Amino acid sequence: MTGYLKLLGAATVSGLLGLSVLPAKALTAQECSAKYQAAKSAGTLNGQKWNDFRKAQCGAAATAPEAAETPAPKTAAPSATSAGNAVFPSAVSSKYASESAGKGRRHTCLDQYKANKTTNSNGGLKWIMKGGGYYSECSKRLKGV
Incomplete structure (x- = not known):
């Protein structure tokens, strides 16, 4: 097995070195x-x-x-998502008291997220987004962080 891994590693390194000498x-x-x-x-x-x-x-x-080779200047990256006017639960639901802390927070946040969808109260947040979505913000608030 280790012989195979050494051979695979050597092939990968030689392949990468071969690519580095490609012409412009x-x-x-x-x-x-x-x-x-x-x-x-x-x-x-x-x-x-x-x-x-x-x-x-x-x-x-x-x-x-x-x-032709100079790249176009990149635009500024969008800032982190703010919660805006999203509605978050204030505590973990008693319905999920028998579950672990993480699962209880997740289920509580999901219930609130689904309730917010009907009234459009998620503040433009999706459940999971790059930079922090509804779940991330809700979990932070329930943890008290």
């Missing part, structure tokens, strides 16, 4: 076509046909212009 991004067909048309109109093709030009100027060794 080649020009897209559209970029290459624009470059060909510019060279054609400037008269600098020196008798090259499209396929010859494409292999020589647009292959993996040729890279796109710098302006």
